[in-house]
Amino acid sequence: MDKNLQVLQGSGETLDELLHGRLKIFQKASGYRFSIDALLLAHFCQLRQGERVLDLGTGSAIIPLLLVRRWEDVKLFGIDIQEEFVDMAQRSIAHNGLSDRIEICQGDVRDIKAHFEDRSFDAVVLNPPYRRLDSGRINRNNQKALARHELQGTLADFLSAAAYVLKRGSRCYVIYPASRAVELLFRMRKHRLEPKRLRLVHSRADSEGQFVLTEGIKEGGEELAVLPPLFIYEAKGGYTSEMEGLFRDLSASSGNACG
Amino acid sequence: MDKNLQVLQGSGETLDELLHGRLKIFQKASGYRFSIDALLLAHFCQLRQGERVLDLGTGSAIIPLLLVRRWEDVKLFGIDIQEEFVDMAQRSIAHNGLSDRIEICQGDVRDIKAHFEDRSFDAVVLNPPYRRLDSGRINRNNQKALARHELQGTLADFLSAAAYVLKRGSRCYVIYPASRAVELLFRMRKHRLEPKRLRLVHSRADSEGQFVLTEGIKEGGEELAVLPPLFIYEAKGGYTSEMEGLFRDLSASSGNACG
Numbered sequence: 001m002d003k004n005l006q007v008l009q010g011s012g013e014t015l016d017e018l019l020h021g022r023l024k025i026f027q028k029a030s031g032y033r034f035s036i037d038a039l040l041l042a043h044f045c046q047l048r049q050g051e052r053v054l055d056l057g058t059g060s061a062i063i064p065l066l067l068v069r070r071w072e073d074v075k076l077f078g079i080d081i082q083e084e085f086v087d088m089a090q091r092s093i094a095h096n097g098l099s100d101r102i103e104i105c106q107g108d109v110r111d112i113k114a115h116f117e118d119r120s121f122d123a124v125v126l127n128p129p130y131r132r133l134d135s136g137r138i139n140r141n142n143q144k145a146l147a148r149h150e151l152q153g154t155l156a157d158f159l160s161a162a163a164y165v166l167k168r169g170s171r172c173y174v175i176y177p178a179s180r181a182v183e184l185l186f187r188m189r190k191h192r193l194e195p196k197r198l199r200l201v202h203s204r205a206d207s208e209g210q211f212v213l214t215e216g217i218k219e220g221g222e223e224l225a226v227l228p229p230l231f232i233y234e235a236k237g238g239y240t241s242e243m244e245g246l247f248r249d250l251s252a253s254s255g256n257a258c259g
Numbered sequence: 260m261d262k263n264l265q266v267l268q269g270s271g272e273t274l275d276e277l278l279h280g281r282l283k284i285f286q287k288a289s290g291y292r293f294s295i296d297a298l299l300l301a302h303f304c305q306l307r308q309g310e311r312v313l314d315l316g317t318g319s320a321i322i323p324l325l326l327v328r329r330w331e332d333v334k335l336f337g338i339d340i341q342e343e344f345v346d347m348a349q350r351s352i353a354h355n356g357l358s359d360r361i362e363i364c365q366g367d368v369r370d371i372k373a374h375f376e377d378r379s380f381d382a383v384v385l386n387p388p389y390r391r392l393d394s395g396r397i398n399r400n401n402q403k404a405l406a407r408h409e410l411q412g413t414l415a416d417f418l419s420a421a422a423y424v425l426k427r428g429s430r431c432y433v434i435y436p437a438s439r440a441v442e443l444l445f446r447m448r449k450h451r452l453e454p455k456r457l458r459l460v461h462s463r464a465d466s467e468g469q470f471v472l473t474e475g476i477k478e479g480g481e482e483l484a485v486l487p488p489l490f491i492y493e494a495k496g497g498y499t500s501e502m503e504g505l506f507r508d509l510s511a512s513s514g515n516a517c518g
Contacts, residue, residue: 178485179483180481180483181444181457182444182447182448183481185440185441185445186444186445189445195441198440200485202487202488209485224440224441226437226438226440226461226467227467228464228465229464229488
């Protein structure tokens with residue numbers, strides 16, 4: 001077996017299955033592991049054939065891996081500051097036979113000009129790293145995660161990079177903690193990434209908002225569509241039918257992605 | 260009968276009943292009439308005993324009339340630029356025997372310093388006038404309503420007035436079209452009225468957001484609570500049980516308000 005398709009010895013990695021085994025991904029056993037926010041964001045994106053899409057702070061490349069399965073002929077790029085993540089992401093991409101559709105590079109979003117041309121992308125995807133502090137899974141690693149947050153740049157750094165690489169009229173998709181929605185919307189407007197579509201995600205119908213999903217348009221005019229809220233769980237437990245549909249959508253192959 | 264308690268001859272006014280006849284209010288038969296946004300905003304406000312509260316652009320004084328019924332010992336003030344509204348509001352207040360609890364004055368929010376001291380209020384209530392353009396009831400009067408909008412000032416003028424009259428740490432309650440939520444949140448932060456509590460109102464569970472309700476704290480820090488969404492109608496028609504509860508709450512007398 002190709003060594004690319006194996007867990008690195010002594011690396012603390014796991015090889016995890018997603019979407020009923022149709023997608024496999026290397027992750028750290030401890031430290032950041034993707035969670036539901038990545039799935040929500042991947043599902044919220046609306047891509048078009050032939051587009052070039054950049055995932056800023058791509059981590060394990062979970063979002064590019066999900067997007068290329070769902071959308072035909074899109075080309076995904078990812079950038080992450082941490083070498084070990086970039087290496088792991090590249091092995092996951094190879095493992096899924098998607099090396100021709102996803103390119104990951106190591107780099108700092110604050111130095112985006114060193115990596116990409118201005119106005120060279122049709123869409124940017126953004127799950128800023130400090131979102132991850134809210135994940136229960138990383139409670140033991142908060143210090144590490146905090147350090148990573150400082151290391152990777154602020155929300156303003158990420159939005160600034162997005163504004164740089166996007167063409168006029170192209171889109172930026174972001175997920176962020178609902179408790180920081182004002183900060184997100186304020187800074188998106190400041191960076192001329194006008195929020196045009198917004199959706200709140202609540203754990204249950206009677207609970208406070210957990211995430212805000214938003215689509216901004218570079219240099220767009222003011223006019224926000226607030227979508228119906230998304231509830232993750234039914235009151236009596238179990239996923240809502242909409243979440244079940246979301247998992248089904250993400251599992252469905254676009255036809256030309258590798259199964 | 261006291262002439263204050265009658266509809267002005269030739270004025271085009273109607274005397275309308277609200278809350279099962281427990282509140283009566285003079286309104287113009289054509290032109291702006293209160294609608295559900297005023298009820299939503301009045302219900303969203305959280306007042307405390309002894310507080311001084313200002314309604315900017317009070318119109319028919321529907322919000323002060325609702326608030327003094329619900330909250331004990333609060334003193335309500337209202338300001339509106341249009342003399343005929345101020346006159347009508349004062350007659351409604353007299354009709355309900357609430358003249359000792361509500362004071363309305365004629366004035367321009369852009370000239371707030373001429374009317375009120377800085378940092379002299381515990382809460383401000385704000386249903387900016389151009390919200391009203393969305394009301395189906397005024398379709399025939401859009402030109403008039405537009406003129407009034409220009410006449411009464413912009414959202415920034417209203418927020419600036421709110422920031423002036425509020426004490427540090429005191430609250431500003433606003434309802435606004437959901438389609439303009441970014442504008443509202445952006446400007447609230449700019450005016451140092453940090454949004455701390457937010458609720459989206461949808462006509463039905465599967466429809467786009469119609470209104471955004473928000474509570475800002477003057478000079479508050481960043482931390483937003485996104486409340487569960489409020490749905491007005493059931494899928495099969497009729498008000499939701501939460502809306503029925505809202506009407507009940509507004510109808511309930513606080514004990515010392517006039518019945």
